[in-house]
Amino acid sequence: MRKRLGLLFAAGMAAAVASATALPAVASPSDTTAPLTSLLITKSHLIATSRTAAASQVTLDCxxxxxxxxxxxxxxxxxxxxxxxxxKLPPATGVFCLAVWDxxxxxxxxxxxxxxxxxxxTYSNDCDAAVSSDNVFRF
Structure with missing residues (x-):
């Protein structure tokens, strides 16, 4: 009896682990909770003093x-x-950037x-990237 209960417990645990580790379903086009737009936006620039690149990223869903x-x-x-x-993004209005090459x-x-x-x-600097993209690239 103990052996049988142990086997049942082990089988139940295996089923629970299998269902917990299953891959999530991919959203279909008809799924209303999935965004129609999903973007990864990366900004990178060269740090002149160390000659290394620094980057920042954001995600944008619409x-x-x-x-x-x-x-x-x-x-x-x-x-x-x-x-x-x-x-075709228009420039942001009322904001001006310094003419700095970075x-x-x-x-x-x-x-x-x-x-x-x-x-x-590639934009002349971070401000130019933001202003030239109607602030889409401001982060």
Whole structure:
């Protein structure tokens, strides 16, 4: 009897572990909780004194809005206005940057409304990256 209970306990534990470690299901296009847009945005610049690169990253989800971007809703609104075309983002108004050469390269990968998207551009400095992208690259 003890041996049988031990076998049943072991089988139950194995089933529990198997279900707990199963991979999560991939969201389908009809799943309303999955964002239509999911982006990884990376900014990197060369630190002149050490000649090393420093980078920062955020995620941006749109429709519904989420991710780690500090102003996700405003960034999504700006991208929706240009149908996800990063090259067409208008400059932010009322903000001006100093003419300082401290280049920043912005890279975007992910999906825009379920279509693959990539974008890379080098800006003269961090302020220029933010202002030139209607603050989408301000983080």
């Amino acid at each position: 429709e519904p809005t989420g991710g780690t971007h500090p102003t996700a809703q405003a960034a999504c609104d700006a991208l929706i206005a240009v149908n996800g075309d990063f090259a 280049p920043v390269t912005v890279s975007v990968t992910g999906v825009w409304r379920q279509k693959p998207v990539t974008f890379t551009r």
